[in-house]
Amino acid sequence: MPKKVILDVDTGIDDAVAILLAVHSPELEVLGIGTVHGNTTADVAAANTLRVLKAAGRLDIPVATGATRPLNQPLATSPLVHGEDGLGNLNLPHPQAAPSGEHAVDQIIRLAEAHPGEITLIATAPLTNLALALALEPRLSERIAEVVIMGGSAFYGGNLSAWAEANIGHDPEAAAAVFQAGWPVTMIGLDVTMQAWFTREMHAALGASPKPGAALAYEALRHYLDFYERFYGQGGCAQHDALAVAYAIDPSLVTTALLPVRIETRGEATRGMTVVDRRAFLADRAPFLFPDRNDWHTRVALAVDSERFLNLLMERLT
Numbered sequence: 001m002p003k004k005v006i007l008d009v010d011t012g013i014d015d016a017v018a019i020l021l022a023v024h025s026p027e028l029e030v031l032g033i034g035t036v037h038g039n040t041t042a043d044v045a046a047a048n049t050l051r052v053l054k055a056a057g058r059l060d061i062p063v064a065t066g067a068t069r070p071l072n073q074p075l076a077t078s079p080l081v082h083g084e085d086g087l088g089n090l091n092l093p094h095p096q097a098a099p100s101g102e103h104a105v106d107q108i109i110r111l112a113e114a115h116p117g118e119i120t121l122i123a124t125a126p127l128t129n130l131a132l133a134l135a136l137e138p139r140l141s142e143r144i145a146e147v148v149i150m151g152g153s154a155f156y157g158g159n160l161s162a163w164a165e166a167n168i169g170h171d172p173e174a175a176a177a178v179f180q181a182g183w184p185v186t187m188i189g190l191d192v193t194m195q196a197w198f199t200r201e202m203h204a205a206l207g208a209s210p211k212p213g214a215a216l217a218y219e220a221l222r223h224y225l226d227f228y229e230r231f232y233g234q235g236g237c238a239q240h241d242a243l244a245v246a247y248a249i250d251p252s253l254v255t256t257a258l259l260p261v262r263i264e265t266r267g268e269a270t271r272g273m274t275v276v277d278r279r280a281f282l283a284d285r286a287p288f289l290f291p292d293r294n295d296w297h298t299r300v301a302l303a304v305d306s307e308r309f310l311n312l313l314m315e316r317l318t
């Protein structure tokens with residue numbers, strides 16, 4: 001039986017790759033996709049998601065537009081990283097398909113109620129939709145089997161700022177609510193996503209593949225690779241969001257430890273930081289040592305089998 005998943009995305013070049021990995025993987029059944037502000041606006045992210053699904057031949061999957069701005073700070077998008085259109089300035093034609101009309105928050109609540117205990121929620125974007133869903137439906141945390149988040153960092157530092165990873169930094173209050181909700185969260189952060197390097201050779205192989213969606217990913221990734229080369233000074237790029245999907249497909253790709261995580265919402269230079277309590281005696285033991293704490297529900301990814309992850313990604317996309 002495939003694992004039932006909902007994706008929450010801000011498509012976004014690496015989100016596009018993650019969506020393709022999900023829809024091309026028989027281990028997963030994508031019940032719906034919600035979009036949110038982040039790399040681009042929630043509306044553009046919805047149109048981009050439809051473009052990706054159209055290219056993959058999967059317009060049967062409903063796309064719901066979600067939160068248009070963060071809970072407690074102004075909207076900020078990332079055109080430098082993802083292009084003005086969120087997909088590497090390809091300026092693709094209108095997808096000739098529309099979002100479902102349901103709000104992404106309502107979609108999460110409805111699907112969780114219809115499939116209690118069965119759904120894995122994979123968020124590769126700011127956590128505004130998840131926080132709003134928790135606020136609207138207090139039983140949500142009991143109905144979702146697992147939350148997999150691409151976001152945060154334990155040791156690596158940030159990318160949006162010195163200590164904030166983008167998906168957390170784009171809405172720290174939402175992230176705080178999601179990490180404290182008591183449901184099982186796995187944090188796929190920069191510690192692991194920056195270890196699995198997608199090379200220019202892999203990019204070329206994508207460009208040569210006739211598989212549905214491969215050409216779109218290839219074209220959009222050109223911009224992302226150029227950004228990485230300019231900012232990180234080396235060829236290749238991370239595939240942040242696809243690693244969260246890959247973890248849902250095969251958890252053995254990533255090594256995790258159960259650690260307490262708090263989200264910094266007030267720090268002057270650290271707002272949006274995931275403060276992972278890395279004291280060695282805590283790993284996997286916090287629930288036992290501090291039964292009254294509510295912040296130990298996070299499995300923090302600390303190592304990744306990069307080769308197996310990238311092989312899986314290439315096998316499914318090409």
Ligand code: BDR
Nearest residue numbers: 012014015124166167240
């Ligand atoms: C995350 O931020 C976004 O730019 C990417 O799509 C990814 O979800 C990486 O920090």
Ligand code: CA
Nearest residue numbers: 012015124125
């Ligand atoms: Ca993303």
